[in-house]
Amino acid sequence: MRRDIDHLLAGTAPAPGPGMTRGARELFEEITSHAVEEPETAGAEPGPGSPRRWRRWGLSVVAALVAALGLAGPGFLGLGAGPAAAALDIRQENGFYVVMVRDLYADPEVYQEQLRGLGLNVSLRLVPASPSLVGRIWEGTVRTGGEPTAEGGRRKDAIETIDGCLTADFPCAIGLRIPVGYTKKIDITLGRRGREGERYTLIASVDAPGEPLHCTGFRGERVDRVIALLRSRGVPDAVFVTADGDRATVPGSWYVHEGVLRSAGSARLLVGPTHSRPDVPGPRMRGDDCVKDSS
Amino acid sequence: MGPPERRRLFEEIYEAHYSDLLTYVWRRTGSPDDAADAIAETFTTAWRRIDELPEGRETRLWLYGVARRVLANQRRGSSRRTALATRLRAELTAWQDPAPTAGHDRDAVRRAFRLLGERDRELLALVGWEGLDTAEIATLLGCSRGAVRLRLHRARRRLARNLKLVGSDLATYGVRATEPAKGTS
Structure with missing residues (x-):
């Protein structure tokens, strides 16, 4: 019977907090960047319920805060790099290392150092990627000059990406599963979201699943309509590729044949005055195979 | 280590x-x-x-x-x-805290709960929200299980009284809740 009233009360529990977030992991690094008090000092103190312990703890916190401010001053004020923290979160699970990227913009050497620490000969590089390619993995070095496509290169072996990053929603956790004991040397490139204005290295067709014009039937539409579509989907800027080269503006009555996002908020559209696709160098960006249910 | x-x-x-x-x-x-x-x-x-x-x-x-x-x-x-x-x-x-689940009953329980003293609220929350049992609460608070049982019983009884105060039909829950403990308090 007592459970009745407990049950009533359980139904009023405020929602739990947001759980283990990036901030929580950063807090972990911040806390463990300080040395643990030596056991002989700690052992001399009573348990957590003792007032004496808590008076002592009050002094300890002041000391810890001074230390934290001294170490992380500029970072705390938003002026510096902030407290040193691991770039990768790595835990072992069912025979795999589950490697989650915590710092998308860390120096590649920082990733290497952590992976080497596990005995893995894996070279990891993160490059800015169009939304649908964030979290996707490629083997080898992705071509950087110009605007390479995202064709091919996906791995078929035991190294896998972490699921859950195939939409345009941000922030998107990205990571890898690597078998424990993996000994081959391998170069991995992982798509990350781009900073504001940063050109994408990994590019997908603008109507691919997860991209802003998926399932809009934009191919063959007039420039004006496609620009409006892009704006309605959070992409305010566009540049144009024509048979005569790149142009900042073209007549709104021209036709759009293909497109990619070149950075967050900026598209690059292949356009021409007729329904015939202009003959321009570079790969064709394939259609989106629109399936409404999967978008 | x-x-x-x-x-x-x-x-x-x-x-x-x-x-x-x-x-x-x-x-x-x-x-x-x-x-x-x-x-x-x-x-x-x-x-x-x-x-x-x-x-x-x-x-x-x-x-x-x-x-x-x-x-x-x-x-x-x-x-x-x-x-x-x-x-x-x-x-x-x-972070957007989801809106609490609405409903006359829950609102009444929340109002009655808020009328309790801080110690009662904490005890009942440890049971109802954190799902701790008597032994765990005793460990947490550093007192005997018997003391926790007694304090819990009194807290539940006060919550039942408050439910009546806020005019809730659920006060009957509270009455039932206190009945089995009558003989032990």
């Missing part, structure tokens, strides 16, 4: 209990800043006392005990803002 082992142990503890502890402090503070400070101070204490932490199920109770005192210090205005958890503070500020 060397530094790497300490860090590994702390990481296990942090991974296992962070969400529960955040939920505990989140439910008892009105502000993201207070919640971030409380969680930072609680786990900073755990890190500094890593060699003393009890093992197994008692780890969580030990952490609850620290969080409880951190929150009490906050209420007394004697705690400090910590320089830690800057990002966490921002995340908690941005």
